[in-house]
Amino acid sequence: MVTKDGEEIYEAGQAFYWPPGHAPVALEDCEYxxxxPTEAFTSVLEHIKAQG
Structure with missing residues (x-):
């Protein structure tokens, strides 16, 4: 994950928090x-839909 504070790599089984402004980068296939929160997630989806 790329954030304003730098890069972070997560391994299987780790819990994580992605703050606003993150940019995911998949180094290999994965599932998570x-x-x-519903309200916050809804606004993200609306933003993504507007970009398409």
Whole structure:
């Protein structure tokens, strides 16, 4: 994950928090479970849809 504070690499089984302004980079195929507050996540989805 690339953030304003630098890069972070996560391994299987690690929990993480991605602050606003993050940019994911997949180094290999992976699966993860994402929990986000509904209101905040909805605004992110609306932003992404507007870019398309």
């Amino acid at each position: 479970v994402d929990f986000s």
